[in-house]
Amino acid sequence: MRDRQQWEQGPNGLSLLPWLLMGLGALSHLLGGEAPNPWIGGFGLLTFNTLYIAVVFRACHPLSRETPTTWGLLGALGALTFTLAIGYGREWLLLFPLLGLAVGAVVRHGRLLPWISPPLVVAVGVVTFWRDGWDSIGIVYGTFMSVMVTAAILALDETVRQLRATREELATAAVEKERLRFSRDLHDLLGHTLSVIVVKSEAVRRLAPRDLDAALAQVADIESVGRQALTEVREAVTGYREGSLATELDRARDALSSAGIEPVVRRSGPLLEPRTEALLGWVVRESATNAVRHSGASRCVIALDGTADRVRLTVTDDGRGTFGDDGRGQSAEATPGSGLRGLRERLAAAGGTLDSGPAPRGGFRVTAELPVEAPGPHEGEPTT
Structure with a gap:
């Protein structure tokens, strides 16, 4: 042979x-x-x-x-x-x-x-x-x-x-990179969406015996979230998804409220390029999903500020102080394929950084920093 x-x-x-x-x-x-x-x-x-x-x-x-x-x-x-x-x-x-x-x-x-x-x-x-x-x-x-x-x-x-x-060899490397991007996008998209659906379904179960109208409103939200998830998955498959930070903040606020967590959103700083907003949107999505699913928090603060050159996003909850769970009560932050690992790869490709860990006053904190104008797909990774 x-x-x-x-x-x-x-x-x-x-x-x-x-x-x-x-x-x-x-x-x-x-x-x-x-x-x-x-x-x-x-x-x-x-x-x-x-x-x-x-x-x-x-x-x-x-x-x-x-x-x-x-x-x-x-x-x-x-x-x-x-x-x-x-x-x-x-x-x-x-x-x-x-x-x-x-x-x-x-x-x-x-x-x-x-x-x-x-x-x-x-x-x-x-x-x-x-x-x-x-x-x-x-x-x-x-x-x-x-x-x-x-x-x-x-x-x-x-x-x-x-x-x-x-x-x-270059073609093989490109295929592997695209496969990693696609699997990471599906993890981030479906993980957040399914978490919202689970939380709202629990809300329907609680509300149905005593407030049918409120329960039906939650059901309508579930339908809307499901339709939006289908749209996002289709866009991710075609490789043209470019998220809006304002949209992600609204979704995070809604998901946190449905889970009984008080959302606090503070936004200031310069206008951002679409690429930068998309990357920060992934951070908001993953951090809010963790707060809903694993933190046990009662309050979550999302703060966005920055200078003319760099922007900083901080997501802090007052929960147990871990990111995810590996099934044994331990933090899944370092688990291969986990949300934080994917976020670090995304931000590093765009010249940014991601820090995470227990907050000084309890809870968990995720801090992301990026240049105001993050590199495009030809400089970093493919547009998602």
Whole structure:
């Protein structure tokens, strides 16, 4: 399977094997009885083909391309090529372009190519001119082009495959980031909405025996909250939800009142950008949900103030002094996937901070600070 993946991802040594047909001239020279010492020439040609195949296959494997073994085989191939060309000349000079292919496959990076290619071409030119005169100028040119073109094509192919792999990694990271954003949004949206529905349902149960009209009003609120939740979930799925801080404050005030908690909202400071309001809206939503579900508080104060550069939101209740519950009566603040963890990630991506913990006079306090103009989706995380 791994070998198949490597075949699909890029070229291997098989793509350079057809060029061995250039050695048929040397073979014909041997079979024609024109070459001296034909047994030595035949063994040399067989050894050349073996070394060439070994070098090109190793050169096309990223782990073995620049190992000492590959360099040793390439050196032996070069020495054998020059020996055969000097000893036999004529058709044997066509082995030089094959040597160029092997050199280009191994030395495909710019740091070594300028140091190896010119000396090789000069040496080839000296041997070919000595053995065959000016008629062999095509051999010299062919050797030069073999080195340069092979190096360029294989280096470009390697670069393209690396870019493709990087693109796939970035796409995977983007999918994971979007999945985290989506799960966090659903946690924040549904956690708050379901808490409100539970609180109002309890209010209906209490009011129904003694005040039917009030109970029906709570039922109407439940219907309204449910419809709003459907709308928000749809907007979150499409990735275009941008909450309003004023709306979140109104919802928090209503949810706290329904749970028997006195809401106190104090707002001052500069006008905020929609992105900043949306982030602070998440803090209000999560903090109010905690106060309703876990705090046991009788009063919750939501204070918003700030300067021209930064804005601060503080949510303080007078309850038990914990954020959430892990089922054993302990704070769930550090539980993976919890509300506070998601809030910290959101605010950190926008250049803000989130502090939380027991308030000095009892209860629990959440303090969020943000720049007045929080970074947009291209600077922080995707718009939710």
